[in-house]
Amino acid sequence: MEVKHISKVIHHQTILADIEFEVIPGNIVGIVGRNGAGKTTLLRSMAGILKPTKGDITIDGQSIFLKPSLKAQTIFVPDSSEALKNYSTKELIYLYKSIYPHFDQQYLEALMNRFSLEPINKIGNYSKGMKALFTLIVAFATKAKYILLDEPTDGLDVIIKKQILQILIEEVADKDVAVIISSHRLDELEFMANDVILIKDGRVDSHYELDSMKELYKKIQLVFETELPEEIAENTYVLEQTGRVSTVLIPRDSTAVEELISSYHPLLYEELSMSLEDYFIAKLGGDDNV
Numbered sequence: 001m002e003v004k005h006i007s008k009v010i011h012h013q014t015i016l017a018d019i020e021f022e023v024i025p026g027n028i029v030g031i032v033g034r035n036g037a038g039k040t041t042l043l044r045s046m047a048g049i050l051k052p053t054k055g056d057i058t059i060d061g062q063s064i065f066l067k068p069s070l071k072a073q074t075i076f077v078p079d080s081s082e083a084l085k086n087y088s089t090k091e092l093i094y095l096y097k098s099i100y101p102h103f104d105q106q107y108l109e110a111l112m113n114r115f116s117l118e119p120i121n122k123i124g125n126y127s128k129g130m131k132a133l134f135t136l137i138v139a140f141a142t143k144a145k146y147i148l149l150d151e152p153t154d155g156l157d158v159i160i161k162k163q164i165l166q167i168l169i170e171e172v173a174d175k176d177v178a179v180i181i182s183s184h185r186l187d188e189l190e191f192m193a194n195d196v197i198l199i200k201d202g203r204v205d206s207h208y209e210l211d212s213m214k215e216l217y218k219k220i221q222l223v224f225e226t227e228l229p230e231e232i233a234e235n236t237y238v239l240e241q242t243g244r245v246s247t248v249l250i251p252r253d254s255t256a257v258e259e260l261i262s263s264y265h266p267l268l269y270e271e272l273s274m275s276l277e278d279y280f281i282a283k284l285g286g287d288d289n290v
């Protein structure tokens with residue numbers, strides 16, 4: 001799937017501006033950004049639900065807006081299953097079968113069994129976690145190639161989250177599908193996604209393959225006789241400072257910053273492993289929820 005320079009303007013407000021990237025089956029792509037950055041609008045555009053003001057979404061080179069049958073290769077799972085709450089599981093399966101020609105009911109039933117989900121007369125009566133699991137299982141049962149998930153693990157307990165992560169990873173490893181996830185949970189994305197796209201004010205601020213991103217920065221712990229020298233604070237990203245102990249990020253290839261640090265003779269200089277979360281906190285400024 002190619003996202004080709006899409007822009008979306010709603011009521012004279014630019015929600016998305018010139019977004020471009022490619023999604024290759026076999027990958028999990030994380031879309032991160034602060035509230036209101038445009039993640040949901042982007043996912044809904046990729047599913048063909050919203051038509052961009054400019055640009056196009058193509059699958060194998062063909063526009064999903066000019067060839068609507070291609071939309072059956074995508075499924076968008078919203079962050080709240082409110083819209084589905086009055087359906088029974090049976091009705092929902094019937095509905096999805098009519099939209100997705102390759103819907104795999106056997107697979108759905110096998111996964112429902114595995115996660116002890118009984119068929120129900122009203123999906124709204126499932127617990128929040130069961131609803132999330134069920135909608136995810138249904139999404140994979142559609143056999144769509146591009147699964148678009150809006151905050152799939154938001155508000156779920158650790159056990160359900162693990163189950164969801166497990167299904168995601170198994171699906172992508174075994175089948176020719178791509179999963180595109182918007183999430184605030186950077187620690188989970190780090191575990192799952194190979195590709196991370198940071199959206200800021202409707203634009204792609206940065207797009208990194210996880211491994212190459214970790215090569216850009218170095219996380220170090222520093223201890224000085226007194227508190228962190230101001231000159232160092234100004235030339236690094238300070239992640240944390242407790243008394244004389246500071247944790248900072250520095251560009252990996254910057255000898256100038258390394259020299260600056262050593263000129264202050266730290267009592268301790270230790271490299272720590274860097275997480276995706278560290279990077280985004282530095283990039284977006286001091287907020288765990290990007």
Ligand SMILES: Nc1ncnc2c1ncn2[C@@H]1O[C@H](COP(=O)(O)OP(=O)(O)OP(=O)(O)O)[C@@H](O)[C@H]1O
Binds near residue numbers: 034036038042
């Ligand atoms: N139909 C609409 N009419 C007017 N404004 C809209 C519409 N849809 C989205 N917006 C605006 O576009 C911006 C991006 O919204 P979007 O829901 O895509 O962001 P998001 O990154 O998914 O946010 P969140 O993390 O809070 O879900 C917001 O400022 C929102 O108010």
